[in-house]
Amino acid sequence: GAVVSQHPSWVICKSGTSVKIECRSLDFQATTMFWYRQFPKQSLMLMATSNEGSKATYEQGVEKDKFLINHASLTLSTLTVTSAHPEDSSFYICSTLAGGPKYNEQFFGPGTRLTVL
C-alpha cells in the first residue's frame, strides 16, 4: 500500500505561535488527503478534506482560519495550526485515498503529536 509520512513526529510550542505539519505521500500521487485529530483517549475526528490544487473542505466546527491547509502538489499537504493554544494539543494524523475500486481504503501517516504550552 501507499506510504505516508508526517513531519515532525512531535512538536512542542508556546501558546500563540503557529505550527506547520507536513504530510507526504511517498510512493503515490494523492489527489485527496484527509486531516484528522485525536485527543487523548478519544477516537479520530475528521477535520478536513484536502484536494490538490483547490481549497480544502472543512468539517463542521473546524475553524478554517485557524487550521490552514495547503495541498499544492500531489505528494504534499500541510496543516498549519495558527495561534496555537493549549486546547489545540492533540495527535494530528493525515491520510490518503488508495483510489480505484478501494474507494475508502485510506493509508494513514504515523501522526504528529502537538503539545502547546
Next chain:
Amino acid sequence: DAKTTQPPSMDCAEGRAANLPCNHSTISGNEYVYWYRQIHSQGPQYIIHGLKNNETNEMASLIITEDRKSSTLILPHATLRDTAVYYCIVTASKLTFGTGTRLQVTL
C-alpha cells in the same frame, strides 16, 4: 453513515482466533463495512472491507450476515502485535471513527 456498535474491549490468547463483532442495523444498501485498527500512538491501518459478501485477505476475514445488519472481523491466529483498537466503520463516503474495540492479546 450508519451507526455501529462494538464491545469496548476483548481479550484473546495468542495463537487463537480473535472474533470481533460489530452491529450496524441501520446500514444502507450503498454502504460498505470497513475495518481499521490503531496500535497505540500510531496512525490507523486499513484491514479489510466488504459490501455483502464475505471477504478474506492476508490479514483477516470479514463475515457479513445476510441481512447486513452485523459483521465479524476474524483474526485467525492472533499475535501480541495484534493488540490494538479495532474500528468498524459503515460508510459510503467519509470514514467516521467510533470508539472501537480494544483487543488485548495475551500470552
